[in-house]
Amino acid sequence: MMKRILVPLDGSQLAERAIPIATRIVRASLGSILFLRVVTTASEFGVYMSEPSALLQESMEEDLAEATDYLAQVRKRPDLDG
Secondary structure: OOOEEEEEOOOOHHHHOHHHHHHHHHHHHOOEEEEEOOOOOHHHHOOOOOOOOHHHHHHHHHHHHHHHHHHHHHHOOHHHOO
8 A cells, every 4th residue: 555655746737647646546545645846956056156146046936936836736636635
């Protein structure tokens, strides 16, 4: 039995096709789904700069806000109720 399924999402329809399948599996096994959306962090640029610029920092914050909003919308899907 699967207790938890990790579903990585990139915002594409192709990636979202995994959601109904994961939903059926966790419902059958009484598990849960963990959605993941990867965002860029300052540590990825650490080799090239000592401190992220204001523009880079703003871009990372926008990526994080976009990912948060996207995952909130995914969570509201009717097929995930319950």
